[in-house]
Amino acid sequence: MNWLLPEGMDDILPDQAEKIEQLRREMLDICCAENYRLVIPPLMEYSASLLAGHHEDLALSTFLFHDHHSGRQLGLRADVTTQTARIDAHRLCHNEVNRLCYVETVVHTHSQTMYASRCPIQLGAELYGVKGLQGDLEILLLLVRLLRAALSRPIVLSLGDTQVLETLLSSCPLPTKKLLIEALRHKSPNDVRSILSAHSIDAAHLDAIVTLTAMHGDIAILDEAHQFYANKFPAIGTAIDNLRHLTHRLKKQVPDLSFYFDLSEYLGYRYHTGLVFAAYLSGYNYVIANGGRCDGIGAPYGKSRPAIGMNTHLKTLASLVATSVQ
Amino acid sequence: MLSISITKGRIMEQCLPLLRYLGFTDAALKSRQLVLRNVSGDRQLFILRGRDALTCVRYGVADIAIVGKDMLLEYGSEGVYELLYTNLARCRLVLAGIRPPPKDSHLRVATKYTKMTNQYCIENGWQAEIIPIYGSAEISPLIGIADYIVDITASGKTLQANNLNILATIADISARVVINAAALHTKHQEIQQFKGHVISVIGSG
Structure with a gap:
């Protein structure tokens, strides 16, 4: 049975391949029309470069092996974002703003979600050099346009900001925050309380962190969170204000888009530094696209500047197109 | 729906x-x-x-x-x-056995909760062999498959009926x-x- 594929690896047969190719062309055309230029980074590179910035989750997802030619360790990319950050810092460093897009196969050591392929085809766009609301809005509008071109079902856009969690955790005297972040990720107030109770944290601060597990919902949750946090934690107040402005602008341009707000969300590979977002499809219980602001992701390559990006997986989208047709 | x-x-x-x-x-x-x-x-x-x-x-x-x-x-x-x-x-996940584990011994623990048991043994610095068993774990020490078990218990009566003592609570469930x-x-x-x-x-x- 040597011909069987490893778990999580899959062949794409003609029917599906044609759908993927059609999506790839349509979506790349949209990216190009918005001035995003295609880049094709290599499948593997030195792990020191691929994993620069110590992104623990990314390292766990990356296949590593020894290169007999150079004697150095190589990595098979699990994500393209750090590769585009390297390109922005060194190969296209003369540009004031870089708009880059890509369609590449990435390889994961383990499936990232249930049913997920370990070799998804990632389509993404990265915007370097545009800070704040302007960049956030540009990427989110591009994301919505791409998804609407591919799928006819209603999209729910979930927005959050890593600054909320960062602010609360920065003054929290825990030797390791991994367990706490996991408990917050699962929105489990009892687990969060039990982890924090084992340490000397004042009651108000403990309450502020535990309450974060309930800070998700429709737009009204932003007012509730602002009232609860803004006085004691001005940085959280600012993050919430930014989310309000962004939503207002998005609603103006895409009036029928549905929103959800999740202030304890910590998505992706944890290199995000502000806005994080995920897109969901009505009737489908998985994330179909995500991304966020990752300012300074180019710092390990010598160029720290504003950055924001998004990505989606073409195999997933193609299977959803098939479902819609059925 | x-x-x-x-x-x-x-x-x-x-x-x-x-x-x-x-x-x-x-x-x-x-x-x-x-x-x-x-x-x-x-x-x-x-x-x-x-x-x-x-x-x-x-x-x-x-x-x-x-x-x-x-x-x-x-x-x-x-x-x-x-x-x-x-x-x-409501119940508890417990470590049970006839007597407390002696120091520096190599424990044999029967359980269906292999991940949690392994984690608990590591946290306590116990060298342990985890034996997966998916039926009545209480029988394991009696028939010699293992010396200890990790299982859930509400009242502890089944453990007691099989001459097992609760040695530690691992988690409240x-x-x-x-x-x-x-x-x-x-x-x-x-x-x-x-x-x-x-x-x-x-x-x-």
């Missing part, structure tokens, strides 16, 4: 008032069917073993699951949120209402309504 997977046995028995409130008839609940629809047709119920109920919600087949915390600790809660902590099906992470975003209102029903009928912890 909201899909709910529920753990058969003690958790389901204690959730019967909630299920009736949600519109599942006694006739349906007493039948041997494992997939049920409520009267208004807006909710369906999958009756499963704990691990399978969790798998359903992790894979997005069910939006909500009512499972024991032991399932979440043992099999992970990737892709799900813990919506509610309840006081239903009760039923949790968990939801698929994506369902929270796409079915927010229905899920909040369901949460309200759970609190009003069976309460939260």
Whole structure:
């Protein structure tokens, strides 16, 4: 049975391949029309470069092996974002703003979600050099346009900001925050309380962190969170204000888009530094696209500047197109 | 349509008032069917073993699951949120044996909770061989498969009847209402309504 594929690896047969190719062309055309230029980074590179910035989750997802030619360790990319950050810092460093897009196969050591392929085809766009609301809005509008071109079902856009969690955790005297972040990720107030109770944290601060597990919902949750946090934690107040402005602008341009707000969300590979977002499809219980602001992701390559990006997986989208047709 | 997977046995028995409130008839609940629809047709119920109920919600087949915390600790809660902590099906995950483990010995521990047992032994610095057993773990020390067991117990009577003593509590367990992470975003209102029903009928912890 040597011909069987490893778990999580899959062949794409003609029917599906044609759908993927059609999506790839349509979506790349949209990216190009918005001035995003295609880049094709290599499948593997030195792990020191691929994993620069110590992104623990990314390292766990990356296949590593020894290169007999150079004697150095190589990595098979699990994500393209750090590769585009390297390109922005060194190969296209003369540009004031870089708009880059890509369609590449990435390889994961383990499936990232249930049913997920370990070799998804990632389509993404990265915007370097545009800070704040302007960049956030540009990427989110591009994301919505791409998804609407591919799928006819209603999209729910979930927005959050890593600054909320960062602010609360920065003054929290825990030797390791991994367990706490996991408990917050699962929105489990009892687990969060039990982890924090084992340490000397004042009651108000403990309450502020535990309450974060309930800070998700429709737009009204932003007012509730602002009232609860803004006085004691001005940085959280600012993050919430930014989310309000962004939503207002998005609603103006895409009036029928549905929103959800999740202030304890910590998505992706944890290199995000502000806005994080995920897109969901009505009737489908998985994330179909995500991304966020990752300012300074180019710092390990010598160029720290504003950055924001998004990505989606073409195999997933193609299977959803098939479902819609059925 | 909201899909709910529920753990058969003690958790389901204690959730019967909630299920009736949600519109599942006694006739349906007493039948041997494992997939049920409520009267208004807006909710369906999958009756499963704990691990399978969790798998359903992790894979997005069910939006909500009512499972024991032991399932979440043992099999992970990737892709799900813990919506509610309840006081239903309260019990403890314990280490039991005839006598306390001697220092520096190599323990043989029988359990179906292999991940949690391994983690507990590592935390205590015990060299241990974990023996997976999926039936009545209490029998293991009596027939010599293992010296100790890790299992859940509510009253401790079965352990006592088999001459086993509770040596340590590893975790307090009760039923949790968990939801698929994506369902929270796409079915927010229905899920909040369901949460309200759970609190009003069976309460939260």
